[in-house]
Amino acid sequence: MNNLIEVKxxxxxxxxxxxxxxxxxxxxxxIQKGEFVAIMGPSGSGxxxxxxxxxxxxxxxxxxYFFEGKTINDYSKIELAxxxxxxxxxxxxxxxxxxxxxxxxxxxxxxxxSDIKESLWNELxxxxxxxxxxxxRINYETNQLSGxxxxxxxxxxxxxxxxxxxxxxxxxxxxxxxxxxxxxxxIEALNDQGQTIILITHETYTAEYSQRIIRLKxxxxxxxxxVDERRHTHKDGFVK
Amino acid sequence: MTLKNALKTSxxxxxxxxxxxxxxxxGIVIGITAIILVMSLGQGAQDxxxxxxxxxxxxxxxxxxxxxxxxxxxxxxxxxxxxKNKDVEDLQKKSNVPxxxxxxxxxxxxxxxxxxxxxHQTTIFGVNNFFAEIxxxxxxxxxxxxxxxxxxxxxxxxxxSKTKEELFDSDEEALGQKIKVKNQSLRVIxxxxxxxxxxxxxxxxxxxxxxxTAQQYIFGIKYxxxxxxEADSEQNVDRTxxxxxxxxxxxxNITDPDKDDFFIETQAQAMEMVSTILNxxxxxxxxxxxxxxVVGGVGIMNIMLVSVTExxxxxxxxKAIGATEKDILVQFLLEAILLTLMGGIIGIILGAGxxxxxxxxxxxxxxxxxxxxxxxxxxLLGLGVSAGVGLIFGIYPAxxxxxxxxxxxxxxx
Numbered sequence: 001m002n003n004l005i006e007v008k009x010x011x012x013x014x015x016x017x018x019x020x021x022x023x024x025x026x027x028x029x030x031i032q033k034g035e036f037v038a039i040m041g042p043s044g045s046g047x048x049x050x051x052x053x054x055x056x057x058x059x060x061x062x063x064x065y066f067f068e069g070k071t072i073n074d075y076s077k078i079e080l081a082x083x084x085x086x087x088x089x090x091x092x093x094x095x096x097x098x099x100x101x102x103x104x105x106x107x108x109x110x111x112x113x114s115d116i117k118e119s120l121w122n123e124l125x126x127x128x129x130x131x132x133x134x135x136x137r138i139n140y141e142t143n144q145l146s147g148x149x150x151x152x153x154x155x156x157x158x159x160x161x162x163x164x165x166x167x168x169x170x171x172x173x174x175x176x177x178x179x180x181x182x183x184x185x186x187i188e189a190l191n192d193q194g195q196t197i198i199l200i201t202h203e204t205y206t207a208e209y210s211q212r213i214i215r216l217k218x219x220x221x222x223x224x225x226x227v228d229e230r231r232h233t234h235k236d237g238f239v240k
Numbered sequence: 241m242t243l244k245n246a247l248k249t250s251x252x253x254x255x256x257x258x259x260x261x262x263x264x265x266x267g268i269v270i271g272i273t274a275i276i277l278v279m280s281l282g283q284g285a286q287d288x289x290x291x292x293x294x295x296x297x298x299x300x301x302x303x304x305x306x307x308x309x310x311x312x313x314x315x316x317x318x319x320x321x322x323x324k325n326k327d328v329e330d331l332q333k334k335s336n337v338p339x340x341x342x343x344x345x346x347x348x349x350x351x352x353x354x355x356x357x358x359x360h361q362t363t364i365f366g367v368n369n370f371f372a373e374i375x376x377x378x379x380x381x382x383x384x385x386x387x388x389x390x391x392x393x394x395x396x397x398x399x400x401s402k403t404k405e406e407l408f409d410s411d412e413e414a415l416g417q418k419i420k421v422k423n424q425s426l427r428v429i430x431x432x433x434x435x436x437x438x439x440x441x442x443x444x445x446x447x448x449x450x451x452x453t454a455q456q457y458i459f460g461i462k463y464x465x466x467x468x469x470e471a472d473s474e475q476n477v478d479r480t481x482x483x484x485x486x487x488x489x490x491x492x493n494i495t496d497p498d499k500d501d502f503f504i505e506t507q508a509q510a511m512e513m514v515s516t517i518l519n520x521x522x523x524x525x526x527x528x529x530x531x532x533x534v535v536g537g538v539g540i541m542n543i544m545l546v547s548v549t550e551x552x553x554x555x556x557x558x559k560a561i562g563a564t565e566k567d568i569l570v571q572f573l574l575e576a577i578l579l580t581l582m583g584g585i586i587g588i589i590l591g592a593g594x595x596x597x598x599x600x601x602x603x604x605x606x607x608x609x610x611x612x613x614x615x616x617x618x619x620l621l622g623l624g625v626s627a628g629v630g631l632i633f634g635i636y637p638a639x640x641x642x643x644x645x646x647x648x649x650x651x652x653x
Contacts, residue, residue, distance in 0.1 A: 057560060057646050078564050085562020092650065096557040100256045112245045113562040157561070 003066070004164060004196055005031040005054065010063035012049050012219075023049040025219040026063070031198065033164075036191040038199040038207035041216035048169070050216065051200050055088060055167050056080045068164065085113050089158025091187075093170035095150040097142040097157075103129065104138050107156045114161055128156040132186055148179025155186055165196040172206050184209045241567050250574035257547070261579060264543045267536025268583030268629060269590065272622045274529035276591025277598075279621075282522030283613035284599060286515055291609075293511050295376060298474050299341070301481055302505045303467040303488070321463035322492065322501040328467060330487050337469075337483040339476035344370040346466040347454045353407060353447055355419045360406035364421065364447045366454020374468065377443055379430030382415050390450040395457065398430035402445035421447065424457045434607070477506055533625060536583070537633035544576055544637035548644075555641055556649025569642035576634025577627055584626025588619050 012024040023046045031037055041047045052058040053065060056072065065072050067087070075083065089110075097106050107125040116124070129135055132152040142150060151171060158166050168187060172180030188209050191197050199210055207213050208227060215222040241249075254261045305322040328345050331337050347366035352359060365371065369384045378384070379398055389396050399407070399414065408414050418425045432443050455461055471480040481504055488502055489495070548555070555568055563571075592614050599612040 052647050055560070078566075081559065081562050081564040084560060090557075090560050092557075094553070096553055096650065098252075098256075098554060098557075101252065105252070109558070110561040112241055112249065113558075113564075113567060118242075118245075 002032055003030045004033045004035075004068060005198075006064075006066040006069075007054075008064045008066075010050070010053065010060050010065060012046070012053065012058070013061045023219055024053075024060070027216075027219070027221055028063075029214060029221065029224060031165075031196070034191075034194050034196055035212060036188070036197045036199070036210045038201055038210035038213045039216060040201060040204070040207050040213055041222075042202060044218075045216040046219040047200050047202075047216050049219075051167060051169055051198075054198065055090065056084050081113075085110060086161060087164045089161070089163040089166040091151070091154050091158050091166065091168040091171045093173040095142075095147075095154050095174070097150055097153055099143055100141055102139050102141055103134060103145070103153050103156075106142055106153055107160050109157060110161045116161070124160050124162075125156075128160040129153075131159060131190070132156045146179070147175050148182055151175060151179070151183050152186065155183070155190075159190070159195075165198060166190070167198050167200070169200045170202070171199070172201075172203070180206070241563075241570070246567070246570050246574055247578075249571050250578055253551075253571065253575050254578060260543065260547075261582075264540055265536075265579050265583030265586070267532060267539045268580050268626055269536075269587045271529060271531075271533035271536050272584045272587025272626055273590040273594065274532060275526050275625070276588050276618050276622055277594050278525040278529055279522055279618035280592060280595035280612075280614050281598060282518060282525070283615045283618075284595070284610055286518045286522075287611055287613055288608065289514050289518070290511055293507055293514065297374060297470065298507050299471045299477060300374065300507055301469045301471065301477060301484065302510075303469065303484060304503055304505070305463070305465070306501065307503060320501065321461070323464040323467055324462065324491075325464075327488060327491055328464070330491055331467070331469065331484060336487040337480060339472045339480045339483070340469055341472040342370050342470040344368050344374070344468045345451050345464040346371075346468065347451055347459055347461065348465055349459055351421050351447075351458065353403065353419050353421050355407040355417070358407050360403055360445065362400075362403055362445055362447050364449060364454060364458060365443075366449050366451035366458070368451060370468070370470075371448065374470075375443065377432055377435055380433040382428070382430030384430060385450050390452055393452040393456050394450060395424065395426050395453060396429045396449065397426035398432060398448040399428055400432050400442075400444045400446040400448075401434040403447060404431050406445070419447075422458055426453075477508070481506060530625070533629055537580075537629040540576055540579060540630065541633040541637060544572065544634060545640065547575075548572065548637050548641040551641075552644060552649045555644045556646045556651075559644070559646035560650060565642040568644075569638045572638035572641045573631070573634050576638065577630035580626045580630030580634075581623065584622050587626070588622045591618075591622070 007030070008028050010024050010027040011022070014021045014023055027050065039047050039050060049058070053060050059073070067083070072080070098109070104122075104125055107128055108121050111121045111124065126135070126138070129138060132155050134149060134152050134156065137145065137149060142153060145153065171183055171187065175183060184206060187197055187199070197210070199207065201207050210227060212224070212226050214224045303323065306320045328343060331340060332343055344367055349364055351362060351364050353362045368390055372378050372384055382398070384398070385394075385396065388394070397419065399419070404414050407419055408417070414428045414431055417428050419428065420426070426447070426449065432448075435443055449458065451464070469480065469484060471477045484504060485497075485500075489497070489500070492501055494500060558568060595614065596612045599610045602608045602610040
């Protein structure tokens, strides 16, 4: 079995003052190592909830989530933090970089919470920065960068600990279409090198960079299908 | 996360908000400055007073009339007439007090001295030559008394530098001139150098006359206000004190020591008392200054809480990429402690600086031989207290930060 992620009958119900709001109602799917999966759906469809559970930030109310063959239900808060640190990378819509801090220090951030030797930190960070093509900006502070560059720093930060999977939550949501396209190309290139990617988006043209699209609606899977043909053209940038 | 990296993270956090960090610690800076200043000045005052008392000699014993004052009403009885000439004579006998080296009876009081149309309010001390040795002050013009002058109640006077300024023109020769006190003419035989305040006594504006002259011609009394005795060695101070008590009780027909009409103080006792009083006073003032630390601490807590809210995104991100609750707690707690420690260090430097300035000013303008004292204990206390304030007032905001749900924290706009 080569499943990196295995989800069975996942349910999530938010309870608030005796009002129960179901966010996920029995979701099941597998994701293989090396896949590039887009999870799509309108707001309120449960895609953020699903991301939080898959990203070890939240527990499901019911159902099973196996990550690398192990269920996550038994992990303590500290163990979850350690798994997030070692196995996962996150890219957010708002970039979430530390302000007035250099590119290098931002990329290094996950390493200070890891058990990787400090003598390797610089080397690993520089390698990740090179992968996103920002080697010329290493000592710039993040507020001196453009939106697209900021997101590239965030990608480098997600890459630096060599994670099993990268979660990208609306990574182009705050970018113009040109830099959005560049970001998607970087993500696609990472996938070409074997990196597993799970992309959350509500934009079809972003989702179409992936190999497979899972569509959610009202907490249930509406469709789960392979993308046959890539409809964008690589060098010409972003095509709606 | 290692402590070293936790420190780095916290320092970076503080640097990002540099001006706010500096404003936040102002309360702590003021508090620690005040504490250090008070403690340093207290130490300086204590050193000064103790060194003055010590310079009077550890062999001296002071006998005062009346009961040992234990309350304010008691102190009035200081002005009784129990110490007589006969007491001085008997104390001088080897058979009574074998280890007595020297003895000086004292009478004193406030009087007006005049010369022509010049008037000066002065303190008159009736003593013998022993005063010069005890207080280490010798005339820089003229001389001390002769034994003959003391025995014959001679109308001679040694004047302080201020008295000379008040009663004589600046270029005028004072020696041999006459001044008047209570219609009694006194001939100036000596002028004392300027010495400034000497613990509780200043000779600068004093008149010094033989005790015999003071008793007979100025105050018209037959008793002494004080008798100072010097033992022949430090070891014999206690023995001599007992001998003095026995002699005086015999002379005054006292059998019950509780009914003594005199009391005896040694320099050692005086030093102990003064240092106790000054210590209590210093601690009291430092405690008042410490109130500002509480105010500063609340300020730190307030700003840290704002900072935690403002940095919700950062906290969410850190948690998402693997920071545990403990990592976040340590980060924010260290920020608070570093802030207050920094305030403490600045406060210590400022406090020491102000204290140094004060010592310069007191030496230069008040004529005191005030040494700059910087107690290491005060510096350590300052550091400890400021770190403690950071810990106490930082723990609540740090806990708030560490408990933030990463999902909420990431979503927070």
